[in-house]
Amino acid sequence: MTEMSSILETDGLTKRFGGLTAVNDVDLTVESGETRAIIGPNGAGKSTFINLVTGLLDPTEGSVRFDGDDITGQEPHEIVQQGVSKSFQTASIFPEMTVQENVRMAALAAERGSFRFDFLSRRDRLTDVADVAEEKLRAVDLWSDRAVDAQNLPYGDKRRLEIAIALASEPDLLFMDEPTAGMSPEETDATVDLVEQVQRELGLTIVLVEHDMEIIFRIADRIAVLNRGTVIADATPDEVQGDPDVQEAYLGGVEL
Amino acid sequence: MVDIAGILLTGLQQGAIFALLGLGLTIILGTMEFLNLAHGALYLVGAYMGLFIVREVSVQEGLLAGIAGDPTAVGLGSSFLVALILTPILMFVIGVAMERFVARPLYDRTEVEQLLLTFGLALIIEELAREFVGSQPFSSYAPDKLLGFTVGGQADVPLVGLYPRWRFVVIGLAFLLIGLSYLIIERTDFGLIVKAGTRDSEMVRMLGIDITRSYALVFGVGAALAGLAGLVGGTIIDVAPGIGTNNALVPAFLTVVIGGAGSVVGAIAGGIILGMVAAVFQFQAPQWSQIVLFGFVAVFLLVRPGGLFGSVEVGE
Amino acid sequence: MSDDAETDGGTAIEVTPEDGNLVDRLVAAKDGERFVAVAAFVGVFAMPFVLIDVLGVFDTLIGLSLGGFVGLPTLILSFGIVAVGYNLLLGYTGLLSFGHAALFGSAAYAAGIFSNNVVASPLLAVVVGIAVATLLSWPIGFLSIRRSGVYFAVLTLTFGQMLYFYAFGPGSWLTNGDDGYTPFDVAGGPDLLGFLAMDASITTLFRDITGLTLTLTDGLDMTVGYMLAGLVGVLAIVVAHRIIKSPYGLILKAIGQNEQRVAFVGLNVFRYKLMAFILSGVFAGAGGALYALSKAGLTVHPDATLYWVVSGDFVIITAVGGVGSLAGPLIGAVVFEYIRLVVQGITVPGTEFQIGSLWRLLLGVVFVVVVTLFPDGIYGGLSSLGDRLVERFGAATDADTDDRRPVEEVEETGGDD
Numbered sequence: 001m002t003e004m005s006s007i008l009e010t011d012g013l014t015k016r017f018g019g020l021t022a023v024n025d026v027d028l029t030v031e032s033g034e035t036r037a038i039i040g041p042n043g044a045g046k047s048t049f050i051n052l053v054t055g056l057l058d059p060t061e062g063s064v065r066f067d068g069d070d071i072t073g074q075e076p077h078e079i080v081q082q083g084v085s086k087s088f089q090t091a092s093i094f095p096e097m098t099v100q101e102n103v104r105m106a107a108l109a110a111e112r113g114s115f116r117f118d119f120l121s122r123r124d125r126l127t128d129v130a131d132v133a134e135e136k137l138r139a140v141d142l143w144s145d146r147a148v149d150a151q152n153l154p155y156g157d158k159r160r161l162e163i164a165i166a167l168a169s170e171p172d173l174l175f176m177d178e179p180t181a182g183m184s185p186e187e188t189d190a191t192v193d194l195v196e197q198v199q200r201e202l203g204l205t206i207v208l209v210e211h212d213m214e215i216i217f218r219i220a221d222r223i224a225v226l227n228r229g230t231v232i233a234d235a236t237p238d239e240v241q242g243d244p245d246v247q248e249a250y251l252g253g254v255e256l
Numbered sequence: 257m258v259d260i261a262g263i264l265l266t267g268l269q270q271g272a273i274f275a276l277l278g279l280g281l282t283i284i285l286g287t288m289e290f291l292n293l294a295h296g297a298l299y300l301v302g303a304y305m306g307l308f309i310v311r312e313v314s315v316q317e318g319l320l321a322g323i324a325g326d327p328t329a330v331g332l333g334s335s336f337l338v339a340l341i342l343t344p345i346l347m348f349v350i351g352v353a354m355e356r357f358v359a360r361p362l363y364d365r366t367e368v369e370q371l372l373l374t375f376g377l378a379l380i381i382e383e384l385a386r387e388f389v390g391s392q393p394f395s396s397y398a399p400d401k402l403l404g405f406t407v408g409g410q411a412d413v414p415l416v417g418l419y420p421r422w423r424f425v426v427i428g429l430a431f432l433l434i435g436l437s438y439l440i441i442e443r444t445d446f447g448l449i450v451k452a453g454t455r456d457s458e459m460v461r462m463l464g465i466d467i468t469r470s471y472a473l474v475f476g477v478g479a480a481l482a483g484l485a486g487l488v489g490g491t492i493i494d495v496a497p498g499i500g501t502n503n504a505l506v507p508a509f510l511t512v513v514i515g516g517a518g519s520v521v522g523a524i525a526g527g528i529i530l531g532m533v534a535a536v537f538q539f540q541a542p543q544w545s546q547i548v549l550f551g552f553v554a555v556f557l558l559v560r561p562g563g564l565f566g567s568v569e570v571g572e
Numbered sequence: 573m574s575d576d577a578e579t580d581g582g583t584a585i586e587v588t589p590e591d592g593n594l595v596d597r598l599v600a601a602k603d604g605e606r607f608v609a610v611a612a613f614v615g616v617f618a619m620p621f622v623l624i625d626v627l628g629v630f631d632t633l634i635g636l637s638l639g640g641f642v643g644l645p646t647l648i649l650s651f652g653i654v655a656v657g658y659n660l661l662l663g664y665t666g667l668l669s670f671g672h673a674a675l676f677g678s679a680a681y682a683a684g685i686f687s688n689n690v691v692a693s694p695l696l697a698v699v700v701g702i703a704v705a706t707l708l709s710w711p712i713g714f715l716s717i718r719r720s721g722v723y724f725a726v727l728t729l730t731f732g733q734m735l736y737f738y739a740f741g742p743g744s745w746l747t748n749g750d751d752g753y754t755p756f757d758v759a760g761g762p763d764l765l766g767f768l769a770m771d772a773s774i775t776t777l778f779r780d781i782t783g784l785t786l787t788l789t790d791g792l793d794m795t796v797g798y799m800l801a802g803l804v805g806v807l808a809i810v811v812a813h814r815i816i817k818s819p820y821g822l823i824l825k826a827i828g829q830n831e832q833r834v835a836f837v838g839l840n841v842f843r844y845k846l847m848a849f850i851l852s853g854v855f856a857g858a859g860g861a862l863y864a865l866s867k868a869g870l871t872v873h874p875d876a877t878l879y880w881v882v883s884g885d886f887v888i889i890t891a892v893g894g895v896g897s898l899a900g901p902l903i904g905a906v907v908f909e910y911i912r913l914v915v916q917g918i919t920v921p922g923t924e925f926q927i928g929s930l931w932r933l934l935l936g937v938v939f940v941v942v943v944t945l946f947p948d949g950i951y952g953g954l955s956s957l958g959d960r961l962v963e964r965f966g967a968a969t970d971a972d973t974d975d976r977r978p979v980e981e982v983e984e985t986g987g988d989d
Binding site for chain 1: 811814815817818819820821822823825826829830832833834835836837838839840841843844847851
């Protein structure tokens with residue numbers, strides 16, 4: 001039973017760069033529909049871990065299973081096609097394309113797969129793509145800006161566009177790498193509301209990397225704490241809060 | 257076989273020039289991550305500079321025609337020495353100017369734009385040469401006597417037979433220059449910056465070292481090296497506008513590819529390897545030599561894109 | 573979906589065809605396929621007139637020989653078609669290839685060799701040229717795309733040079749090496765469809781059919797050969813436009829702007845890059861075959877077709893004309909070939925000064941100036957000027973109201989054709 005509801009499982013995941021071990025023997029599970037947080041001081045290996053799972057890096061050891069299938073070592077686009085999506089830490093958008101085109105890119109891939117020979121078919125006839133894009137843009141409240149070039153958006157809007165793009169891939173599992181970094185308090189609240197709403201409506205599983213503890217405690221079901229590549233705690237927010245190892249790791253850092 | 261020694265010597269001589277070219281290119285590439293397609297043009301300028309300083313040839317075409325003289329290329333030893341000293345100094349100045357007016361505005365531009373613009377610059381320089389000097393090739397200006405020694409003609413070398421004396425001079429000269437450059441890079445502060453830059457140019461910038469001066473220096477040295485390569489090369493091959501790209505730019509890039517972008521040792525090793533491979537095929541199967549040479553580099557690029565010693569991830 | 577199914581593009585300011593004035597509607601229509609086809613047709617077949625006759629007027633008026641010669645438009649088309657395809661690779665996908673001469677040249681030789689050894693049919697020769705270039709672009713692209721940036725460029729250059737030296741040396745049993753190859757070496761020139769002589773012009777045909785003599789200017793009296801080239805050209809433009817309006821147009825553009833993100837929305841970037849390369853090969857093949865046709869009875873030489881300088885020419889044409897647009901490369905081809913072939917012969921009136929061999933220098937300067945000041949090329953510059961004019965004279969309003977039904981596809985003009 002636990003096998004079936006675990007949407008993501010890593011087993012002994014390890015990544016070494018020469019002499020440096022960035023991720024060390026990480027066993028992590030994510031249950032379908034939950035909001036999982038990964039926290040840790042800078043350099044703890046959070047980003048490396050995400051890059052391993054999303055295919056940007058190949059692990060030195062260990063494996064990753066998504067929805068029961070082994071995705072270890074697969075290419076990023078293959079993993080995305082299976083239902084994993086990621087919103088980047090810095091807004092990774094297409095600057096010289098409109099907001100609408102940005103989101104349509106993701107919708108294109110979700111609707112049509114990783115590659116097609118359709119270089120002679122007119123893309124303005126793809127209504128499903130347009131519909132998905134519209135839906136996501138409305139969800140992040142960027143629909144009225146759809147004709148604006150992405151590079152002309154204010155930073156907070158760029159982050160929201162980033163999320164819209166990630167959502168337009170219609171994922172089952174969404175990684176969010178510091179989604180509220182650089183946002184004002186109002187924008188942060190709006191983003192968190194969005195994340196909660198999206199999860200409710202779409203039944204998404206979310207894995208969140210964050211530094212902002214308030215957010216974590218507000219929406220996370222379980223938290224994994226990474227320090228120097230190893231998981232030092234993996235439990236509910238309350239349990240993690242009281243964990244002495246975690247407090248030590250954060251000494252001089254973020255207060256819980 | 258007698259040929260092998262001859263091949264080795266020729267390979268060494270060509271390789272030394274390639275190494276000089278690659279060295280200049282790689283330090284610019286490594287320190288500033290600047291892709292300079294005009295590097296071959298600097299070689300060209302150096303070659304013509306040598307030509308004019310030696311000044312035994314007359315210009316028959318182009319806008320500078322009117323300097324009367326014989327279209328023969330007989331150099332006095334002393335004028336070559338003068339060229340040897342003047343050329344790097346002048347090329348250094350040109351390099352610094354190039355850094356200031358060409359490279360600096362382009363540091364923040366995309367890679368493609370750097371390539372395009374330096375390519376355009378190379379084109380302009382080559383065409384200017386063609387306009388002012390003419391496209392007729394000038395035969396090499398190797399001197400007959402240097403510092404009292406006879407360096408012209410052929411010597412009877414054991415194992416090889418008759419071999420042009422001047423090529424020995426070229427080998428010696430080129431390796432002397434390479435050695436000097438290596439020492440400078442290993443032993444001086446300037447060299448430290450180059451090395452640090454080739455490891456991590458971001459870091460060097462952040463450390464607040466007067467980077468603009470360093471960049472100018474690096475470019476100047478790189479240009480001087482290219483110019484010297486041109487000066488030396490001009491004593492062996494005919495000097496014509498096309499040599500900038502064919503004989504210089506392409507080998508320079510191939511050398512850097514083999515040796516690894518940003519690596520000084522790599523440029524030296526890569527140049528020699530390239531020179532050897534070229535020499536082997538020039539002797540054995542001249543028709544195929546270029547094809548195999550390019551194929552060799554293609555394989556290298558595909559299998560070991562970082563080159564033998566490369567550390568800078570350019571274009572990845 | 574919009575009522576007007578033809579309008580599949582729009583300006584940055586949203587306009588439904590029902591509102592907005594004529595200016596807006598024209599702008600909205602200019603992305604439509606029919607418009608592009610018609611414009612291409614008109615442009616291609618009016619070009620000889622403009623270049624030869626209109627500019628030739630200056631010859632008699634002020635003694636400045638600005639007019640083009642009769643073979644000029646064909647050459648412009650040959651290179652222009654290559655550039656249109658090359659633009660897909662450089663302007664959209666952001667891949668700088670220095671090896672397209674290999675594709676162009678091999679198509680030219682293939683077309684020529686086919687014509688001399690199998691059947692001297694111009695149509696089939698074009699097909700063969702395209703086929704050979706496309707087939708060749710597959711392995712070259714496959715290997716070169718494994719690396720990016722300058723290494724990609726160097727790889728394409730090396731493959732191109734390998735082919736060049738092969739044609740020059742060991743392959744000269746096939747290509748005639750340095751002596752050059754004569755394509756369509758048939759008595760009286762090749763015949764289109766078996767009966768139309770390629771060098772027959774409109775006036776000769778007219779005379780053959782009706783017995784009457786028609787007087788036309790040099791520019792209007794097109795040969796069958798040019799008409800074939802022109803049709804290929806129009807077809808190429810329409811196909812390129814289609815590609816740009818397909819999902820590929822968006823995907824390739826995205827790859828050029830943020831490759832990693834494209835992978836992370838789930839698209840196979842390598843395959844799309846390879847497709848861009850192969851598609852550019854198709855166009856290079858068409859251009860190469862047309863080039864060989866234009867050299868019927870003359871010679872095709874490796875230096876003019878396979879040498880890396882030719883690859884550089886394609887780069888210059890595309891960059892000067894305007895990367896990322898459909899019309900840009902064509903404008904670039906006109907400018908390039910005009911400077912190369914016409915400006916050379918110009919003598920400044922009243923003086924003895926001939927531009928002559930300065931043309932390459934002039935080209936280099938134009939290239940550097942354009943790329944520095946107008947990164948979007950000549951077309952980009954014209955296009956932003958056009959945008960500003962439209963803003964002044966168009967009546968469209970902002971796209972802020974939600975209760976408007978949106979145009980199907982809202983895209984930014986100015987470089988996105």
